[in-house]
Amino acid sequence: MLILECKQGELQNGKMIVVKKFNFKQLTNPDVQKKLFMNEVFPLTSPKHPNIVRCVGYCSEKSNEVVKHNGIFVLAESQPEMLLCLEYLTMGSxxxxxxxxxxxxxxxxxxxxxxxxxxxxxxxxxxxxxxxxxxxxxxxxxxxxxxxxxxxxxxxxxxxxxxxxxxxxxxxxxxxxxxxxxxxxxxxxxxxxxxxxxxxxxxxxxxxxxxxxxxxxxxxxxxxxxxxxxxxxxxxxxxxxxxxxxxxxxxxxxxxxxxxxxxxxxxxxxxxxxxxxxxxxxxxxxxxxx
CATH class of the missing domain: 1.10.510.10 (Transferase(Phosphotransferase) domain 1)
Structure with missing residues (x-):
């Protein structure tokens, strides 16, 4: 299951953006996760068009965290964090x-x-x-x-x-x-x-x-x-x-x-x-x- 979280952000130059965070619940297959994420990224990273929302940037990265497994602490790879940054449009939908x-x-x-x-x-x-x-x-x-x-x-x-x-x-x-x-x-x-x-x-x-x-x-x-x-x-x-x-x-x-x-x-x-x-x-x- 894909859950999107949208938050408003601000770039260093003062421009406002919208950050979409992809949270995958009960969806552990990394290939499926990547496909769903790239569904959003592909159309937005092609040559620009004035009637398609503009992509400011995106990232997908993993991190390591210490977890307890079978009574011992081990270093495990976390779920990837996938973010998509879009232009902020003032008049909404x-x-x-x-x-x-x-x-x-x-x-x-x-x-x-x-x-x-x-x-x-x-x-x-x-x-x-x-x-x-x-x-x-x-x-x-x-x-x-x-x-x-x-x-x-x-x-x-x-x-x-x-x-x-x-x-x-x-x-x-x-x-x-x-x-x-x-x-x-x-x-x-x-x-x-x-x-x-x-x-x-x-x-x-x-x-x-x-x-x-x-x-x-x-x-x-x-x-x-x-x-x-x-x-x-x-x-x-x-x-x-x-x-x-x-x-x-x-x-x-x-x-x-x-x-x-x-x-x-x-x-x-x-x-x-x-x-x-x-x-x-x-x-x-x-x-x-x-």
Whole structure:
């Protein structure tokens, strides 16, 4: 089990940082520990991007301590201490700013946040090459709580603890982890991961930013598979309805000449398609359970 402790710190030059300390409980395999730690480090140590939270530094070191073993004192190697230092972002996470319709944010700010998240996600999928020219990163836990904002409300994607580094575009599977409400149905039901999983989450985030509709499925009835499929299906149906509302609001803003929205339209169209694909997955899964 991985437990993260986050504390605020200050560098010698006076700049504030956030220090994440990785505590591994009931997880003694050093290879697994290293993999979980590097999941966070890899995306943050690649070439910098303005919409990915910046890594200031990291370390992983072991120390020796004297312990009593079979009645005698021996020198033993302790668990490694793994620390990740990140830039401090004054406005906190996006979820703190989402309260009601329009999220309490003006349209220009909404647009800036949505565009920034789209750019950060595009970087992870298409431009970030941490190991070779074919590698790319899938975040797998994109949600408002993992989008941080600086003093100018510029968004930065954060928390890569569940991310996967893949080397080809083929569909792969993995154990299902993430946040219900933001996970694509095919990922929930079968553990399938492609870049579509992140784009589905992006669509949910865009809808939440513009409409204020929370994607909170934190307490669903999941005692049986049928229960969770029904809950996810209801959620996706609402997303399909809300996506139309989002399009209306974008067209209205565009008609008023507030801001160019072509890039958002492109990403929303992709998210729309994938959300509707998610509906098909829910329906086919439900039929299979009947």
């Amino acid at each position: 996006l979820d703190k700013h989402l309260k009601d319709e329009s999220s309490g944010l003006d349209w220009r700010t909404c647009y800036k946040i949505i565009k920034g998240v789209c750019c950060g996600l595009h970087y992870l999928h298409e431009e970030c090459r941490p190991q070779n020219n074919n590698a790319f990163i899938i975040h797998l836990d994109l949600k408002p709580a993992n989008i941080l904002l600086d003093e100018n409300m510029v968004p930065k994607v954060a928390d890569f603890s569940l991310s996967k580094l893949l080397c080809d575009k083929k569909t792969q599977t993995c154990p299902v982890e993430g946040t219900l409400g933001y996970m694509a149905p095919e990922y929930i039901s079968e553990g399938k991961i492609t870049t579509k999983a992140d784009i589905y989450s992006l669509g949910v985030v865009i809808i939440e930013i513009i409409t204020g509709s929370k994607a909170d499925l934190s307490n669903p009835d999941i005692e049986h598979e049928e229960g969770i499929i029904m809950k996810i299906k209801e959620h996706v149906e609402k997303l399909c309805e809300k996506s139309r509302e989002v399009r209306d609001k974008i067209e209205l803003a565009e008609g008023n000449g507030m801001v160019a929205t072509d890039k958002i339209e492109t990403w929303l169209a992709r998210a729309d398609t994938i959300i509707f694909e998610g509906m098909a997955v829910c329906e086919s899964k439900q039929i299979g359970l009947n």
